[in-house]
Amino acid sequence: MTEPAIHPVLLCGGSGTRLWPLSRKSYPKQFAPLTGDQSLFQQSALRLSGPGYAAPTVVTGSDFRFIVLEQLAGCGLTPARTLIEPAPRNTGPAILAAALDLRARVGDVLMLVAPSDHVIPDAESFRAAVAAAVPAARAGALVTFGIAPDRAETGYGWLELDSPLPPDAPAAPQPLLRFVEKPDAATAQTMLAEGRYLWNAGIFLFSTATIVDAFAAHAPQLMAGAQAAVEGAEADLGFTRLAPEPWAGLEDISVDYAVMERAPGLSVVPFRGKWSDLGGWEAVWRESGPDAEGMVTHGDAVAIDCQDSLLRAEADSQRLVGIGLRDIVAIAMPDAVLVAHKDHAQEVKQAVAALKAAGAPQAEAFPRDHRPWGWFESLALGPRFQVKRIVVHPGAALSLQSHHHRAEHWVVVEGTARVTIGEKVQLVPENESVFIPLGERHRLENPGKLPLTLIEVQTGAYLGEDDIVRHEDVYARGQGAKG
Amino acid sequence: MTEPAIHPVLLCGGSGTRLWPLSRKSYPKQFAPLTGDQSLFQQSALRLSGPGYAAPTVVTGSDFRFIVLEQLAGCGLTPARTLIEPAPRNTGPAILAAALDLRARVGDVLMLVAPSDHVIPDAESFRAAVAAAVPAARAGALVTFGIAPDRAETGYGWLELDSPLPPDAPAAPQPLLRFVEKPDAATAQTMLAEGRYLWNAGIFLFSTATIVDAFAAHAPQLMAGAQAAVEGAEADLGFTRLAPEPWAGLEDISVDYAVMERAPGLSVVPFRGKWSDLGGWEAVWRESGPDAEGMVTHGDAVAIDCQDSLLRAEADSQRLVGIGLRDIVAIAMPDAVLVAHKDHAQEVKQAVAALKAAGAPQAEAFPRDHRPWGWFESLALGPRFQVKRIVVHPGAALSLQSHHHRAEHWVVVEGTARVTIGEKVQLVPENESVFIPLGERHRLENPGKLPLTLIEVQTGAYLGEDDIVRHEDVYARGQGAKG
Structure with a gap:
């Protein structure tokens, strides 16, 4: 085909603290080179580029707009649109606004919605899964992508199929019975054993018409405000600032709650490649390819007699030495250092809160x-x-x-x-x-x-x-x- | 008495790496405020000051001479003499040179020789032990001080008495049978149980005449060179530079090997107070007074759910966060970070060697x-x-x-x-x-x-x-x- 069939929409607003000190409010994790030389955002944009893909739409916050432009330019891409959210309102309003804008700008086209802070090393397989979803999406389905699980993860939502997936099943749309919220350990274990559950990666393919209709049907309270925010948007140096007043009144709601858990006739395309949302330092360790001793080092880090640990020296001017460590993550920056047991790495949120309460700029500001x-x-x-x-x-x-x-x-x-x-x-x-x-x-x-x-x-x-x-x-x- | 009876001689030349990154070749540990606001060197100098003590003689290296002056001035002291060693030659030549210089300058007086990187929190009890040693030293004894042991330490030399020391024995000179080199674990355990062994702290009291005679008798090979180095010393801005050529030819030998293990009629005064040579980060943790959870934090360090660990943030501009740690030492500086299991903290020497081999300035240079x-x-x-x-x-x-x-x-x-x-x-x-x-x-x-x-x-x-x-x-x- 000559026309780009798929319009990527990259959600790039978040500001998680689970990867502090590398990820901070003023410079969240999607902009950091966590795995490899490129940032997660750059990897996400490149993954959805090339033949068959239009230039991306990026939905981001005002503080990040110039980082978005710089990082896209750094990997040879130019956004078709950079929508600025006046305030974060979760994925529901962001996706609806992007769909309305895309429909007004291009028409009824397919949009591939993806977070910009996930790791999917095998981009080619992922694009094959997207290609497999195109016919269903063209036919009016809401297609989501489900990751074949390799552990009983309690940190993700899961997707329920009607029957177990054969290990050699091709990437093809399957009926999706329901969304399962983050399970407890026993439930996760059961779902893993049953073989008819996938992880919810928050990646979707649908046409602008289909998703707008779905919002109108299942989250009508968002429609008028989102429409007004898009219609009232102002151009600003190449960015598109959504109108702040209607946006401010929108409900803060995820697309899962607003639409996916209510809409009928959902499809899911299984994806068997590696995937991670890098939801904590333990995940960064796992996705960085530990060596035979279970070690990952990055930058000027030296490990002596260490096992199953992650040592990252982020600055050129700083050396990190680890000795005799087991299951430790140590992240060194000139202004902040984190040392945590891998099993406790999620508690970094508490640490950031404590630093913020103490007035430490390191809680939110990047050097x-x-x-x-x-x-x-x-x-x-x-x-x-x-x-x-x-x-x-x-x-x-x-x-x-x-x-x-x-x-x-x-x-x-x-x-x-x-x-x-x-x-x-x-x-x-x-x-x-x-x-x-x-x-x-x-x-x-x-x-x-x-x-x-x-x-x-x-x-x-x-x-x-x-x-x-x-x-x-x-x-x-x-x-x-x-x- | 009106005349100061005791002339302190502070040995201040060493450059250990066991407390890297805080202690480096260009700024060794005695100059760092490891326990409290004052450096170990300042604490050592103050401990041997006041009524009955003359101004100290300091034996140090050329690189440290201005730090010595600054730190003494910072606690209100002025050295009587700062002897500069042209090259490090261990404690034997250093003590002999100090004794020859002191004898030439003041006469036959008592000198109290002490390292400047030890911790002795109870200075008053220590001075009482020194006072108890004075009569024996005046009578011509070589008096050493022995620390009452509280564990089977293999990192120190030990001192053997002829009979077990009663727990309530006053600080008074005892006959010293022999010096025991660093023992293995079983030997240390036996010595601890027997009760007639003390730790060798490397602190001595003797008269200049006694120690010079002892060197002449037991280490005659040092006499001519040391004499020539002292007689040829040059004044330089208030420092006294020992003559480099005779000094260069001197044997590198400790006072224990040169004299103490050979001389007859040694005395030891037991000291029951706390003492540590801070020979590693584990010792710093122990001597810093861990709280009920076994935690020690210093500077801008935050501990969440940690036990039995040492967290030190050395710079004003840097935050250190520890989460879920057990038995870990973490030392954060803007240019270098050490994270080690307490049981492996001695391996920091290997890490410093590796950094040096890699050409990292952090191996030896202080920021x-x-x-x-x-x-x-x-x-x-x-x-x-x-x-x-x-x-x-x-x-x-x-x-x-x-x-x-x-x-x-x-x-x-x-x-x-x-x-x-x-x-x-x-x-x-x-x-x-x-x-x-x-x-x-x-x-x-x-x-x-x-x-x-x-x-x-x-x-x-x-x-x-x-x-x-x-x-x-x-x-x-x-x-x-x-x-």
Whole structure:
């Protein structure tokens, strides 16, 4: 066929804390390279690209929109649409909005909805399973994908078939009897033994018309608000911001509760390949391919006499040494370190809550802060001073801004900066510096073709990120706002 | 008495790796605040101060001489003498040199020799034990101090008495039959049960005449070289550098082997207080006073459902979280993290060797580098640039220097700098900066009464510490040398 048959919709809003400190609210796990060199989001987008696939629609939050663009560009993809949720409302409203937008934009087409933080190493087999689901979806079915289970997992929902699946059954749609919520251990054991249950991976194929009709039939309370949010959406630098007011009134509900557990005539395509939602560090250990001793190391980590453990050193500048460990996960970052027994790794949520209660920025903030124009990280913070490394993308510009409480020094260490201070505009080459007095309007731009790296030394009585007055901003951000 | 009766001699040369990453070759464990706010060296010096004690003699290495001065000043002490060993030669030559120097300087006096990396919480009881040893030492005995053992420790040498020590025996000199080398587990168990063995703490009291005579009798091969090293010593900014050539020829031998295991008529004063040489992280855990769950935390460390473990977060800017741990030590620093089972903590030496083989600076170098004039730390290192924080003590000055391969920017963030660049001398106040072109002679001084903090941004093709040409140096350091 010449027309792309399948429109991927990547759900990219979540902010789980189960993989802290690598996954934090300001930089959730789908953006991290947890297995291999590419992030989970990049792997998910690439898995649903190529012949037969249109450019993806991404549904994400405002804080992540530039990371989404950067990461897609980093693997050679351009989104067809990036829908910005004004607030998280779970998968129900997100999928409905994407369907309404896609229908208005392209028509009645097939959409493949997938989370962007799952691991499916065998992308080709997965695309074959999707291809097997196309005829049923074209015929009006709601098709879900079920993972053939290899253990009695209590952390997932399960899908019930009407009969056991032969081990050599081809990937073909089967009638789906019902969705089973996360079971207890005994129930999970029984389901595993019976052979007619699959894991619910939260991946779906259906036509825009079918899913919109299903929402209208089973979750009518969402329809008007979602429609208004899509119709009132505003274009913003290539992003599509759903209208905030109707969106705010929508129920926070998953697509499973809103539609799948109520709709008749569901189909499921079994998938026998490896799959994981990386729901905790124990899963990262398992999916990273432990060696004969059960060990996984990543980065500058050294294991001496260790077994069945995961040692990850995330930064170039840090070494991690493990000695005599059994069933331990250790994740080292320059600002935060987690050491947990594998069986207790789920309790990391409590730890993050405790850090948040103690006011520790590490609970939610990532050391490297991504912005539309590039990123920065704090190198040193002392009384009355802060040092940052700032990297500006080629062609990018920070807002024209001023600060009430701090002066800034910029030393250009790589590339060339165009700096506006007051009325004066100057080029600052490598190894030169400029001084921005307190209160003075200033702007930093990278006019070159290479990244611009500079060291900023701030001095003043108050050095918070919210001491910023934006006078002009190509990224349409407000006073004191990040993003 | 009005004259100080006892001259402390603190041995401060060692560079063990068993407490890596907190203890490294460039900053060994005696300088770290391992138990409480003061370093082990400071605790050791204070323990042997007050009425009846003269100012201490310190025997140390060249790299540590300014740390020694700083730390003594930090607890209100001034050394009578700081002897610099041109190379480490174990405790035999160090004690002999200190005795010869003390005899020449003060006469035939009592010297109390002690390592500077041990923990003895009850300083008053320890001084009482020393006082009990004075008459015997004055009468010409070699008195050692023996720790009443509370476990069958195989990591220490033991001391054999002629009869079991009654539990209520006063601290008084006992005849010492012999030194027992580190025993195997069964022997240690037998010795513990017999009750007439003590641990050898490596602490001694004797007169300068007695110990010099003992070396002459039992280790005559050391006499001429030690004498020449002391007689040829050179004063250097208040330090006393032993003459390198005779010193280089001395045998590397402990005082136990050289003298104590051969000399007749030894005495031992039992000490019933707590003592530890902090020979590994397991010992640090034990000596840090575990709570009811067996937990010790230090710094910004959070323990959730942990038992019998040690969690230390060494830096202000880093959080450490432990979950579900049993018998684990975790030591977090921004550049290096150790996670070890308590029973395997001694294997940290292998880890350090592996890091050294891999060329990792963390094997030996400490992030904060102490220099005569203050300290610096590297904040960021990238291609062609490095950022450092530099703190200069009031009144201190860096050498007049130049670099072949790098230019430098200095931004003053606190205090006032006097900066020489070429022929020009200028004062640089807070929040101003200067640029030092490649090849230009420059000097940085702190003329003020408060510490001077500045951020240095280096740029260039080669940024190693050894790219330094010293034109003048108040601290008498050579080309490319640190210290």
